[in-house]
Amino acid sequence: MRKFLNRALKKIGKLNIDQIRSLIMDVVQENELLEMVLYSMTDGVVVLDEKHSVILLNKAAERLFPFKNGDVVERPLWDALADSSLSEFFHKALVEHENIEDKEISLQTSASTRVLSCTMMPLVREGRIQGGLLHIEDITEKKAKEARLRRAENLAALTTLTAGVAHEIKNPLGSISIHIQLIQKALGNGANGKNTETIQNYLDIVNEEVDRLNGIIVDFLFAVRPMDVNLVAQNLNDLVHELFEFIHYELEEQKIRLEFNLDDRMPELQLDVKYMKQALLNIVKNAISAMPEGGTLRVETIARDDQVELSIRDTGVGIPEENMTKIFEPYFTTKDFGSGLGLTLVYKIIKEHQGEINLESREGEGTTFTITLPVPQKEQRLLGWQSNEV
Structure with a gap:
């Protein structure tokens, strides 16, 4: 339409009244159409x-x-x-x-x-x-839907977590039951030195299983309770240095070489130092387990306009593709020993910081965890306004 009008304007001196009237009507109709679209949005x-x-x-x-x-x-x-x-x-x-x-x-x-x-x-x-x-x-309704979806996801996660707890509790309870029966049998055979030693061994096992039960419950409560995060202004690079200063001896013992590539332009973030260190430590522990013969652990930070990225990359055995979607699920573990809650807690901690965590892995090549955290913006104000809506 615009090209047509430009050509028409160049020839307007040669147009008669009817042609000019037609041109104006075309312009009016085009304008009315655009106005209708605009006002219908x-x-x-x-x-x-x-x-x-x-x-x-x-x-x-x-x-x-x-x-x-x-x-x-x-x-x-x-x-x-x-x-x-x-x-x-x-x-x-x-x-x-x-x-x-x-x-x-x-x-x-x-x-x-x-x-x-x-x-x-x-x-x-x-x-x-x-x-x-x-x-x-x-986006009022969109935000409300997102909140409802989060609540539904939390309920589903809680259901999965509860089922996992029930499964984990069955084993130590079964062991306790068996050893109580053995204690009763030993007591029924009469008191002597050998029986006393046997009973003490059984009691030690019962105590170990009770401690195991307590650990399961503590992990469960930590996973389901809202975290009392204490957010303070913190430079992520400083936190990373403090963590690896604490763990570098273990890395050396495992023949793991540490590489840093930290962005000097890192802004201060609102972090709970204790929880964030715990989350990063869990990821590093997984990386160590994935490199039993040693390897390289690369830690990188990148500062962007409104967010920062922290990636932890190992050269370990990698994660099978069929396990990639399960890795953050409660009680999922490929280790012989472990609660299966480590990465679940990592996910929870990152979410408490309004962040995201992503995973990339290939068998035989290694695994990369990438954490994205928001850069604090100016405090959002609640604006008082009386709407003119009827």
């Missing part, structure tokens, strides 16, 4: 010029955002907003050319709290930025 759209003034906004934007009463067109976006906190945020972001991508903002209406996701995109024409486009999406 459920997402808010605000178009800004080069000076960040509002030149166009749709009904959804007026419904979702706290704009001032009256005409806000040709006013800077921050001046068009009724909320001072929101106005201050956009003023700073636009003037300082800060990136606004999927920025979550909470708005308190008279009925509920609404969560919005805002993204600012440049308007580019002929290779030059000529304004901005603010996209506003209401």
Whole structure:
């Protein structure tokens, strides 16, 4: 349509009245179509010029955002907003050319709290930025669904964990029952020195199994209880150095060479040092077990705009493909000795830090655990706003 209009404008002097009228009608219809599309969208759209003034906004934007009463067109976006906190945020972001991508903002209406996701995109024409486009999406229901899904996943995990506990408890209980019967039999044969020694051996075994039961329960409670995390500003590189300073003698004994590649631009993160060290230690212990003949353990950190990555890569035996999806499941283990909760607890700790953990492995080549942690952003403000919705 645009090319057609450009050609028509070049020849407008040669057009008669009817042709001009037809051209104007085409333009009007095209404009009405675009306007209909824009105003039918459920997402808010605000178009800004080069000076960040509002030149166009749709009904959804007026419904979702706290704009001032009256005409806000040709006013800077921050001046068009009724909320001072929101106005201050956009003023700073636009003037300082800060990136606004999927920025979550909470708005308190008279009925509920609404969560919005805002993204600012440049308007580019002929290779030059000529304004901005603010996209506003209401993600309230999406966030609620995610919360419900997390609750369902937690319930499913708890069910699996409980079944695992029941299975683990059966073995020591069976052993205790058998040895109590043997003790009763020994007592029935009368008291003598040999029986006393035998009974003591049986009691030692019972005590060991009781301790084993206690360990199972402690691990279970740790896995299901909410963690009382104490988040403090911490440099991840410093935490990594402290951990490997503690464990480097064990690595040397196992003939494991340690390699570091740590990003110097590492920002401070909100971490619980105790829990994070425990999570990393569990991963390193697995790596040591995977390299019985020695090998190389490579630790790398990378700082990005809004997140950091920590990878721990070993040159061990690797994980069979059929076990890859089970590795974080409670009580799944390929070791002869072990609770099967080590990586489950790692997963829980990383999630408590709002992070993600991913796994890559090939048999005979090694395994890489990659932990992604968010870089703290400015505290999200709850903006008070009385909606104009009916």
